[in-house]
Amino acid sequence: MKSEPMLLAQQFVNGLMLGSIYALVAVAFTLTIGVLNFLNFSIPGIFMLGGMFTWIFLKSGLPLGLVVLLALVIGAAASLLVERSSYRQMMGSDHFIPLVSSMGFLILYENLVLIFWGSDIQVVNSPFRDVSVTVFGLIISIPQLAGLALAVTMAYVLTRILYGTSTGRGLRAIAENPDSAIMLGVHVFRIVPVVFLFSGLFTALAGVIFALNYTQVHPFMGEEVALKGISAMVIGGMGSVWGAIVGGLLIGVAEILSISSFGSDFVDIAVYGLLLVILVIRPEGLFGGSALGRERL
Amino acid sequence: MTSYQTGLLVILSINIVIAYGAYLPIAAGQMNLGIAGFMALGAYASAYVANNAGLPPIVTIFIGAGFAGLLALIVAVPILRTRGIYLALATFALGQIVAAAILNVELVGAAEGYSVLDHFGLATIAPITIATIAVVAYLNRTRFGLNLTAISQDELLANLFGVRTRRLQIAAFTLGAFFAGLGGALHAHYYNYIRPQDFNILLSIYIILFVLLGGTRSVLGPIVGAAIFTFLPEIFRDLDKKFSAFFDQVPDWLGQASAWRFAIFAALIIVFMMLRPQGIMTRGATRAAARWVAWCVRRLGFARSSGARP
Structure with a gap:
């Protein structure tokens, strides 16, 4: 039997682990919004593809490394398909048109998976099921720890790319003003796929970690997580990579702590209420110091 | 009915x-x-x-x-x-x-x-x-x-x-x-x-x-959009039965008719938004539809009146 503060600490750790999944999804959302001002609704579908293909490939007996690689490749490909057939076709049209097609992709991906693998909840045969380390009496599962580390590492790599390469300069130029970026010679059609590639990789990785960790996947697994990811992105400030990471961890901790103290029914009201209040009072997010639309990314 | x-x-x-x-x-x-x-x-x-x-x-x-x-x-x-x-x-x-x-x-x-x-x-x-x-x-x-x-x-x-x-x-x-x-x-x-x-x-x-x-620039847009969303999935509803008329054995994955109709439907949304991002009914389309209806009415009227003449 654990003492009260230890129990709280354990829940805090669990919340951080859950939050790292939200954080990865939030970074994916924040990328397409920050650079392209595009709310990509296909992200829940890509998250689901990452999770479902982890289950499918593990079931067929492939080694774990290959499974993760293949799931990530499929997620990235699915994301690039969204770019090709929604965003690229509709540059310059009404801002909600690409949003509609990305919703179309979400319905398409979910139902295609449903057709071939059914709608049942599948149990992932995760090799990490019971692997954990105990630090100061706190139980930390290895894939969760790896997920948290990967989330932070990938966010770091992303900021290095954004601020250290010419591609990143191009991305930031598009984020600031797409028209001037094109006039100044930024190759939009070469750079925009990079956004979708990264957003697809982050999302699919979150799906893979979710599948390995919580060992349950189904065709509609992405929706709930993506809604939390969107909230995390807003709390951290849209377009801010580190804001998304912090927001994701915050929501994960808040969710776990409030489930244990108030019950799960009130969690949704709390999370979405917070989201609404922040959107109205501080649209730049809790940590964004700058005015709206300026200094994104 | x-x-x-x-x-x-x-x-x-x-x-x-x-x-x-x-x-x-x-x-x-x-x-x-x-x-x-x-x-x-x-x-x-x-x-x-x-x-x-x-x-x-x-x-x-x-x-x-x-x-x-x-x-x-x-x-x-x-x-x-x-x-x-x-x-x-x-x-x-x-x-x-x-x-x-x-x-x-x-x-x-x-x-x-x-x-x-x-x-x-x-x-x-x-x-x-x-x-x-x-x-x-x-x-x-x-x-x-x-x-x-x-x-x-x-x-x-x-x-x-x-x-x-x-x-x-x-x-x-x-x-x-x-x-x-x-x-x-x-x-x-x-x-x-x-x-x-x-x-x-x-x-x-x-x-x-x-x-x-349906289209955001015409009052007819929501009607057309709602009609498509209501009727189109129904058209695909019996897809597996129609397929089974062609094939002796319906493969397992084809049997998921309801999922197929949503998948086809989603693909149609994507393709449609690529081809006509402004929606089906625009002001121009509404006018064209009105002209077509008027033309049909005129033709009918003309045919009737010409028939009445000696």
């Missing part, structure tokens, strides 16, 4: 009313992703009053719609400070909060759902839908409709020309929520059973798709 066909017409009628709930804010350049929340409020308010106060349901549906409109009016002032994606997300959060709140009210059954006593059939629902279409078509012809178009094209410029943008946006948002609540109330009295989880974000997304697929 078979009961299946009547049922489809009822669903179409309800969908049209709700589609106008999304159409009005979109016509003013705002996207309301919380339509399902306003529907839920209208449905539950109407059902509760009808079940407990003894008022006839034809009155209570408007009470329900009024509640939805009232909530919209109260939140419109702070929420419409936000723009674009922020507005879409704020309305989305609002919709989630309404559904989650109802989920916690034991008075209306919470998660178990709520039984609605009074039933509406096509004979009651269709006139309400026609009245809704008439109201929106009329509004569209007034200065109000013209101002909304101006706002959706360039809010700043419209404001400079003296259009009271903020007031009009609040009006469009509130009126849209009223129609969403009305549609939700009709839904409650047609199905006679409502659950909070039926009014989820996916429903809001589908309703937005009705309008965007």
